[in-house]
Amino acid sequence: xxxxxxxxxxxxxxKTIRQTIExxxxxxxxxxxxxxxxxxxxDSTLEIVHKxxxxxxxxxxxxxxxxxxxxxxxxAKATGEYIAFLDADDLWTPDKLESQxxxxxxxxxxxxxxxxxxxxxxxxxFLHSGTRANFSGNVYQTLLxxxxxxxxxxxxxxxxxxxxxxxxxVLLPPAEDWDLWLRxxxxxxxxxxxxxxxxxxxxxxxxxxxxxxxxxxxxxxxxKAFNEAPDAFKPLQSxxxxxxxKYLTFKSLQAQPSQTTALMTIKFLKTAIHHDPNLLKSKVxxxxxxxxxxxxxxxxxxxxxxxxxxxxxxxxxxxxxYIQLTP
Numbered sequence: 001x002x003x004x005x006x007x008x009x010x011x012x013x014x015k016t017i018r019q020t021i022e023x024x025x026x027x028x029x030x031x032x033x034x035x036x037x038x039x040x041x042x043d044s045t046l047e048i049v050h051k052x053x054x055x056x057x058x059x060x061x062x063x064x065x066x067x068x069x070x071x072x073x074x075x076a077k078a079t080g081e082y083i084a085f086l087d088a089d090d091l092w093t094p095d096k097l098e099s100q101x102x103x104x105x106x107x108x109x110x111x112x113x114x115x116x117x118x119x120x121x122x123x124x125x126f127l128h129s130g131t132r133a134n135f136s137g138n139v140y141q142t143l144l145x146x147x148x149x150x151x152x153x154x155x156x157x158x159x160x161x162x163x164x165x166x167x168x169x170v171l172l173p174p175a176e177d178w179d180l181w182l183r184x185x186x187x188x189x190x191x192x193x194x195x196x197x198x199x200x201x202x203x204x205x206x207x208x209x210x211x212x213x214x215x216x217x218x219x220x221x222x223x224k225a226f227n228e229a230p231d232a233f234k235p236l237q238s239x240x241x242x243x244x245x246k247y248l249t250f251k252s253l254q255a256q257p258s259q260t261t262a263l264m265t266i267k268f269l270k271t272a273i274h275h276d277p278n279l280l281k282s283k284v285x286x287x288x289x290x291x292x293x294x295x296x297x298x299x300x301x302x303x304x305x306x307x308x309x310x311x312x313x314x315x316x317x318x319x320x321x322y323i324q325l326t327p
């Protein structure tokens with residue numbers, strides 16, 4: 001088996017970086033180097049990392065840039081035949097690298113292995129399952145419809161394939177992952193490990209400005225991808241846009257409640273329905289409307305408490321199930 005370079009970009013990650021690094025050091029596959037790219041942290045991140053005494057750990061510090069630039073810096077330092085990326089607040093199950101490495105060894109033509117994701121909160125508690133995609137081989141058409149890999153902490157990639165298609169686009173955060181997966185999928189097969197091995201941390205502190213940035217980046221990725229896609233795939237762009245706005249609706253419903261967030265959710269939802277009117281027929285529609293009413297009518301301090309109290313009843317994670325992954 002080849003060796004793996006694990007790249008962790010971190011900016012002010014003092015709350016989670018030790019746990020994240022430990023989830024790598026505890027992997028059943030041990031032939032890896034762990035490259036931490038400190039992206040100009042101003043908290044105690046660097047002090048915490050330097051206290052970890054694992055000979056596989058390498059730390060490099062730079063002035064603050066962004067996550068895509070930090071990942072690219074990690075790629076430049078990598079010596080492994082394979083590269084895995086892990087965000088500084090996410091976790092892996094102990095068998096993640098071994099399972100994905102086995103998958104790529106069994107399918108030598110594949111450039112990328114991915115697993116399933118479970119979402120956790122800031123206290124490591126399970127929130128909901130991520131997309132349970134089960135696509136292998138030529139996944140390009142499906143990936144045009146939605147980023148079913150779900151997050152940047154998931155993939156194990158052959159370094160040779162990265163050398164061919166290029167690194168992360170530093171102008172596209174936070175959608176640079178999807179852009180890179182699309183470029184890889186246009187040239188190479190993918191392979192799935194059908195079990196949850198990535199614990200993707202989600203925060204309720206997301207702001208409306210973050211969602212605006214995410215919307216802009218995702219739309220840019222879609223426009224770029226369909227401009228480069230074969231003509232036969234171009235009619236799928238409307239489905240891709242619908243899926244994007246379903247996802248943004250879900251994300252905004254999970255964000256810090258406020259009237260601003262509620263208005264943005266309504267905007268996202270209207271666009272999602274424009275591209276997929278069948279969404280109006282789903283049961284999740286009632287939950288969305290009720291959540292929006294709470295966010296619009298109550299002050300944030302009260303709406304947040306009520307939403308937490310009603311979390312199980314108003315769980316809108318089923319909205320992700322309406323993301324269309326077939327034409």
